[in-house]
Amino acid sequence: MWGAMLYQVDLERQVAHSKAVGQSQSQARALSDYVGNILRQAGHATHVFKLKYEETDGAYPLARFATPGGLLDSVLPVRLAIPMAVYDASGKLADSLNGPMPTSAAAAPYFPALARSARDIDIVTAARASPHGSAWQIQVARRLSAGDGSFAGVVVMVIEPSLFIDDYDRLDIDERSAVVLLSRSASLSAGRLGESLFTSDTLEFNPVGPRGRRLAEVMPDETLDEVPRIYAASELGRDALVAVVGIPRDVALASFERQRLVYLAFALAGGALIAAVTAVLMRQSARLRASIRAAKEAQAMLRGAVHGSLDAFMLLTAVRGADDKILDFIIADINEIGAAILKLARTQLIGQKAFALLPRFAQTGLFGHYVKVLETGQTHSEEFEIRIEGQAPIWIHHQVVPIEGGVAVTSRDITLRKQEEIEIRGSRNFLQSLINNLPLLIYVKSARPKNFGQFLIWNQAAETVTGYRPDQVIGKRDAEAFPPGFGLTTPEEDLAMLDTPMVVDLPEKPVSRPDGSVRYLHTMSVPLFDADGHLEYILCIAEDVTRRREQDKNLREALAALRESEARVRTIADALPAMIAYIDANEVYRFHNASFLRDFLGGPSVLGTTVRSTIGEPRYRTLEPFIKRALAGETVVFEEVDESGGRDVAYQITYIPQTGDDGQNIVGFHVMRQDITSHKREKKQLIMLSQIDALTGLTNRAGFFQKLDAAMQNSTAKGALMAVMYMDIDHFKPVNDTYGHNTGDALLKAFSGRLTHTVRATDTVARLGGDEFTIVMENLARNEDAAAIAAKIVTAMRTPFKLGDVSVSVSTSIGLAFFQGGLLEPEELLKQADMLLYQAKQAGRNTFRAAL
Numbered sequence: 001m002w003g004a005m006l007y008q009v010d011l012e013r014q015v016a017h018s019k020a021v022g023q024s025q026s027q028a029r030a031l032s033d034y035v036g037n038i039l040r041q042a043g044h045a046t047h048v049f050k051l052k053y054e055e056t057d058g059a060y061p062l063a064r065f066a067t068p069g070g071l072l073d074s075v076l077p078v079r080l081a082i083p084m085a086v087y088d089a090s091g092k093l094a095d096s097l098n099g100p101m102p103t104s105a106a107a108a109p110y111f112p113a114l115a116r117s118a119r120d121i122d123i124v125t126a127a128r129a130s131p132h133g134s135a136w137q138i139q140v141a142r143r144l145s146a147g148d149g150s151f152a153g154v155v156v157m158v159i160e161p162s163l164f165i166d167d168y169d170r171l172d173i174d175e176r177s178a179v180v181l182l183s184r185s186a187s188l189s190a191g192r193l194g195e196s197l198f199t200s201d202t203l204e205f206n207p208v209g210p211r212g213r214r215l216a217e218v219m220p221d222e223t224l225d226e227v228p229r230i231y232a233a234s235e236l237g238r239d240a241l242v243a244v245v246g247i248p249r250d251v252a253l254a255s256f257e258r259q260r261l262v263y264l265a266f267a268l269a270g271g272a273l274i275a276a277v278t279a280v281l282m283r284q285s286a287r288l289r290a291s292i293r294a295a296k297e298a299q300a301m302l303r304g305a306v307h308g309s310l311d312a313f314m315l316l317t318a319v320r321g322a323d324d325k326i327l328d329f330i331i332a333d334i335n336e337i338g339a340a341i342l343k344l345a346r347t348q349l350i351g352q353k354a355f356a357l358l359p360r361f362a363q364t365g366l367f368g369h370y371v372k373v374l375e376t377g378q379t380h381s382e383e384f385e386i387r388i389e390g391q392a393p394i395w396i397h398h399q400v401v402p403i404e405g406g407v408a409v410t411s412r413d414i415t416l417r418k419q420e421e422i423e424i425r426g427s428r429n430f431l432q433s434l435i436n437n438l439p440l441l442i443y444v445k446s447a448r449p450k451n452f453g454q455f456l457i458w459n460q461a462a463e464t465v466t467g468y469r470p471d472q473v474i475g476k477r478d479a480e481a482f483p484p485g486f487g488l489t490t491p492e493e494d495l496a497m498l499d500t501p502m503v504v505d506l507p508e509k510p511v512s513r514p515d516g517s518v519r520y521l522h523t524m525s526v527p528l529f530d531a532d533g534h535l536e537y538i539l540c541i542a543e544d545v546t547r548r549r550e551q552d553k554n555l556r557e558a559l560a561a562l563r564e565s566e567a568r569v570r571t572i573a574d575a576l577p578a579m580i581a582y583i584d585a586n587e588v589y590r591f592h593n594a595s596f597l598r599d600f601l602g603g604p605s606v607l608g609t610t611v612r613s614t615i616g617e618p619r620y621r622t623l624e625p626f627i628k629r630a631l632a633g634e635t636v637v638f639e640e641v642d643e644s645g646g647r648d649v650a651y652q653i654t655y656i657p658q659t660g661d662d663g664q665n666i667v668g669f670h671v672m673r674q675d676i677t678s679h680k681r682e683k684k685q686l687i688m689l690s691q692i693d694a695l696t697g698l699t700n701r702a703g704f705f706q707k708l709d710a711a712m713q714n715s716t717a718k719g720a721l722m723a724v725m726y727m728d729i730d731h732f733k734p735v736n737d738t739y740g741h742n743t744g745d746a747l748l749k750a751f752s753g754r755l756t757h758t759v760r761a762t763d764t765v766a767r768l769g770g771d772e773f774t775i776v777m778e779n780l781a782r783n784e785d786a787a788a789i790a791a792k793i794v795t796a797m798r799t800p801f802k803l804g805d806v807s808v809s810v811s812t813s814i815g816l817a818f819f820q821g822g823l824l825e826p827e828e829l830l831k832q833a834d835m836l837l838y839q840a841k842q843a844g845r846n847t848f849r850a851a852l
């Protein structure tokens, strides 16, 4: 039992020791964190000073910098009274604060490095013995630049270990604890043992136990005092500094010792209690670690939020001139997004002056805004466009918030949103312009209950057509904007739309303009719904149909006139005896009068059919040449005999070409078809009549020559013998003279009658004029046959003629010529007969002479 208890006690001791080492190390780590933080802040403080110094061209005293609540106080507590100094370019002390400082820094290790490098860096020197012998120290130095960027000197902060040791009141440790800060590089240490401080250049701490142990327990290589402690170290990671905290062993193991007594008293129960206490402590430690981790995570998240933000974020510190006027801004911090916008690495940007980065900083107005924000303390936000040649424009939302000594700038790329806005505005402008420029009246009324019927849109065309301006209409209802019965869509029609929302085509209505004139509108009402399907607007689109109505009216009148004229033309055409038609350029019948249909085609209407299909191919072939000529522009007159009806019907056809509106192209031709059958017959009769001697009824001179010509051709063709007889009444004149002209006529008639009876029916007896007669005899067998007839005629005429109351005795003389083919002309044959007549006259008359 005791063995077990002693074993347990030993185990507990080990646990308590480990815990004590952990506690020491935790304190050592806190110390090293604090030191590291102070050193970082010191670096930051030199940076802030540098900004102010450079901004004021060197006229910025350290005393002002370290004013309580001033710039330094925002970085490092002024109460720490950290010694500071400013050295000029030659290394000579120019300003100092919080303690004596070396009069020259020229020999300091940082000085030549900072003088050479133009970069804004801080140099933290290794620990070295303090010149005034108090301890050792670390210097944080930063280059100061003149206005032209040249080396102006350095600012130095002196960090002494006493700062951490003296003022170290954060550690919750026993007063006999040891706190040591060790510089490995300088082999210097400074420490506190309870209330007493010490420095050493020999003190060293060595690790306890095997390497790689989790707890970094160390032991001093020399005895510091008589207090046994449990020491642990924490390396600073930079500057070769090590923080060591030693907690008195009895304090560290006090609980264990108490527990050991309890163990002694309550052996087994004590062990359990210790275990429980250990567990609680472990849990507390775990909780502590968790909360530290949570704090770190929160910090990381915060930092991540800034750096991972979609917005560009930048902290700018104002650079002020001697008169405190803001001259420029320096980038104190910037996130990656911001750096990306400026197209430089973050590290390159930090410390840069805005004017150096953006030469047009002032012209863009940004500088002015930043200054104003800083001076007024008012946040400024705006949206603007950045145009870089060769790149699409970028829209930025810019917010500037005042902070201590500068501004915090947040910029967000809102190009996409802006483009959408511009597009929406563009399409809205387009629609607006479209609505205004459309020749249609467009007006929109509200369909919402609160302002039902109120005009919301009234476009240019609506104003032009109705004479009412938008300011007279918009925001009003019909009854408020227009006189009663104005004529636009009425409230009743709007209410009907509310009942049954649908597109309505309203009848054409007149509207009275203020000047008294009237316009006719044809309106469509269209319901427009909101996203929830409720009727929101009534869109009315109206067309001014006044002109169209006038044109329609004129057209109707013109059409009526045309129809009337056509009816008149048709009446006339139908009444005409001629057949009239019109055929277009495609040879299609377009018009015909009643006679054309009845007398020519004899069937139903052929309008719309072609000539070829109407009259048939054979007849079309006859007419085609004339049709082509007419369609070529020629007026054609020709005759056609239609033999189809069993009797010959003769037509005279006239084609008159029709030119189109251009006066050039032939668009068809008019047909006038006249039945000339009877006319031709009459003509034939007339011709016939013209060949008859009116007194005697014998063939006249013209008929004689026609007959003689025909007979001679026949004779030539057949080789037949023919004769022509030429005779004259002997002493006719005295008859006229004795008995008068009428008796003479009667004698001529009686003579011709006796003559006709003497010859054959096939012989042609003609009177050439006066008392001269001829006979054409064809197909004679012999010459003598004709001579015999001549003799017979002479004999027959010797018998006196009984003419009314008088008896007249005459005789006749005859010349007889023959023909039986040949080239002789009729006139020549007659002349031969005349010559023979003359001979008969010469022979004493009352006889004949023949060319036998």
Ligand SMILES: Nc1nc2c(ncn2[C@@H]2O[C@H](COP(=O)(O)OP(=O)(O)OP(=O)(O)O)[C@@H](O)[C@H]2O)c(=O)[nH]1
Pocket (backbone or CB within 6 Å): 695, 728, 729, 730, 731, 732, 733, 734, 736, 740, 741, 742, 743, 744, 745, 748, 769, 770, 771, 841
């Ligand atoms: N009554 C009548 N006399 C006519 C007509 N035509 C001609 N004459 C006359 O006929 C006569 C013809 O005269 P001629 O033949 O020259 O005289 P002729 O007396 O017959 O003489 P020859 O023939 O030599 O015997 C003229 O006196 C004409 O005036 C007619 O139609 N009627």
